[in-house]
Amino acid sequence: MARTLTRMPERVLRRALGHPVVVDGQELHVEVQLALKLLELAGAASVEKMSVPDARAQVANDARTFEGRKVQVAEVRSVTLPGPAGPLEARLYVPEGGGADSALLVYFHGGGFVVCDLETHDNTCRFLARESEARVLSVDYRLAPEHPFPAAIEDALAAFRFGVEHAAELGADPGRVAVGGDSAGGNLAAGVARLAALDSTPTPAFQLLFYPWLDLSRKRDSYRLFGEGFYLTEGDLDWYKRHYLLQASEALDPRCSPLLADEREGIVPAYIATSGFDPLRDEGEEYAQQLRAMGVPVALRRHRGLIHGFVNGLGIGEVGRNALLEAAGALRVGLAMAQRTASPEAAVRGDNP
Numbered sequence: 001m002a003r004t005l006t007r008m009p010e011r012v013l014r015r016a017l018g019h020p021v022v023v024d025g026q027e028l029h030v031e032v033q034l035a036l037k038l039l040e041l042a043g044a045a046s047v048e049k050m051s052v053p054d055a056r057a058q059v060a061n062d063a064r065t066f067e068g069r070k071v072q073v074a075e076v077r078s079v080t081l082p083g084p085a086g087p088l089e090a091r092l093y094v095p096e097g098g099g100a101d102s103a104l105l106v107y108f109h110g111g112g113f114v115v116c117d118l119e120t121h122d123n124t125c126r127f128l129a130r131e132s133e134a135r136v137l138s139v140d141y142r143l144a145p146e147h148p149f150p151a152a153i154e155d156a157l158a159a160f161r162f163g164v165e166h167a168a169e170l171g172a173d174p175g176r177v178a179v180g181g182d183s184a185g186g187n188l189a190a191g192v193a194r195l196a197a198l199d200s201t202p203t204p205a206f207q208l209l210f211y212p213w214l215d216l217s218r219k220r221d222s223y224r225l226f227g228e229g230f231y232l233t234e235g236d237l238d239w240y241k242r243h244y245l246l247q248a249s250e251a252l253d254p255r256c257s258p259l260l261a262d263e264r265e266g267i268v269p270a271y272i273a274t275s276g277f278d279p280l281r282d283e284g285e286e287y288a289q290q291l292r293a294m295g296v297p298v299a300l301r302r303h304r305g306l307i308h309g310f311v312n313g314l315g316i317g318e319v320g321r322n323a324l325l326e327a328a329g330a331l332r333v334g335l336a337m338a339q340r341t342a343s344p345e346a347a348v349r350g351d352n353p
Contacts, residue, residue, distance in 0.1 A: 024225050026276040029305030031317035035066070036231065036307070047115070048235035052145060052243065056115045063120035068315020071126035074098060079137065079170070081162040084154045085147075091118050092170060093129035093136040103134040103335040104172035105208065106163045106192075110183030110309075112213075112240030113144050113152050124182075124311045124324070131328035134335060135172050137163055141188070145243040152244075153255050156188040157195055164202045176338050178206040178331065182311045183280070184240070186212025190258040190270075190287070197266030205338035207270040208331050210311050212284050214259040216241055216251040220282035230277040232308035237279060259287050269297040269337075271330040273323065276304035299330060 013030045014020070017037065021028035044062070047055040075094040080087050095102075105128060109121040118140050129136040141155035160179055167174035179189040186209040196203045219234070227234030245251060254261035270291060274284040281302070288300035303310065303323050313320030 021277075023277065026304040028230075028277055028307075029319050031319050032277075032305060032307055035313070035316055036229075039231070046233050046236055047112075048233065048239040052114060055239075059111065059115040060117075060120055063116070063312050066313045066316050067123040071123055071130055071314070073126050073129050076126075081139075081159060081166075083142075083158050085142070085151070088142075088155055088159060089118065089140040090159065091122070091125070091138045091140075093125050093138070094171065095129045095133050095135065098129075098133065098135055098171065101173045102171055103132075103176035103178065103205070103339075104163055104167060104170060105129075105132070105134050105136045105178045105180050105331065106160050106204075107136050107138045108141060108156055108159075108179070108181035108185035108188040109138065110181065110185045110210075110311075111143075112236070113149070113184045113244040114240050115143070120312065121182075123314055127314060127321075127324055128180075128328050128331070131325055132331040132335070134176075134178070134331060135170060137170065148246050149244055149250050150253075150255050152184070153188055153191045153195075156192050160192045160196065160204065161201065173339070174202070176205045176335050177202075178208060178335060178338075179204045180208030180210075180331070181212070182210035183213050183308065186210055186284075187214055187256075187258060190214060191255055193267055193270075194254070194258055194261055194263075197268075198263065203266055204268050206331065206334035207268055208327060208334075209270060209272045209284065209287075210327065211273065211275050211278050211280050211308050212287065213237070213280050214283045214287050215257040216245070217257050217260065219279075220286070222282040223279045226277050226279050226281070230279075230307045232279060234279055259283055259290070264291065264294040264296060267291065267294070267296050269334055271299045271301070271327060271334060273301045273303060273327055275306040275308055275310060276302055277306065278308040280308065301326065301330075 074096045077092040079090040109116045125136045125138045139159040142151040181189040193207045272288045274281045291298045310320040
């Protein structure tokens with residue numbers, strides 16, 4: 001139904017949905033307003049009221065509903081890599097024409113460190129591989145509450161190091177291995193970029209962050225503005241945090257909250273996409289400003305009419321697809337610059353808050 005309705009002219013949708021939703025000087029995109037209405041009519045519940053198995057099942061069902069037809073790539077291959085507590089499963093996406101010297105994006109899915117997996121983000125990774133022409137290694141890191149903090153970030157760092165050390169086996173250039181992720185996965189990608197720089201090990205060539213959750217220690221004004229009614233709620237975030245952290249004080253650890261880290265030496269260029277109607281909007285944009293102030297090239301893009309989770313919305317309308325397409329273009333440019341020069345100062349700067 002959603003796919004059919006979003007093919008209708010915008011003026012028809014607007015007439016059916018009524019007045020636009022305007023908050024903080026931003027108008028919710030009509031396609032997003034429609035999707036939220038359909039979820040409401042379907043009786044979708046907030047994960048904060050669910051058990052962990054039920055939450056995982058519902059989020060997986062939402063992902064299947066909104067992902068659309070599978071994007072075709074040249075190859076999808078299962079990969080097993082060594083993790084700090086045992087083997088980790090991953091999935092390699094190879095785009096058409098991806099030669100032996102392709103760039104590689106090590107991708108960490110979102111889901112509040114509790115839900116989601118390789119399947120929920122399968123089409124997202126297919127799309128990024130096709131449109132960026134980079135290979136994508138999607139990592140099935142350990143989830144809470146079975147594996148609380150710091151399991152996820154330890155797995156993420158191990159996966160990135162595997163991507164660099166085994167780049168040839170993955171058909172990639174070890175000098176052009178980027179990290180990326182959405183929401184909690186954006187947290188892990190930013191954390192890997194920082195930890196790799198601290199350890200004086202090979203650092204990522206680029207970081208691609210979608211509406212990252214970067215500070216679990218405090219709530220910014222976007223929680224107040226968008227904490228209810230826009231899919232991801234303040235209650236959901238509290239629920240995820242309770243399951244991820246054994247102690248509230250762990251939120252102050254920079255491995256948990258990369259925004260709290262003091263050091264930025266060696267941090268690589270970034271493209272950060274935030275959603276206008278998202279409780280996490282402000283911290284993603286604060287991180288961009290923090291990186292810029294420390295001399296790190298960063299492009300910040302606020303998608304004013306979108307909500308949290310747009311990377312999983314390829315099957316509904318065009319607005320989420322267009323946002324992901326823009327990010328894939330930024331990744332392609334960032335990795336091309338990494339191929340031409342090792343100097344981060346040569347990266348393209350940009351800002352569209």
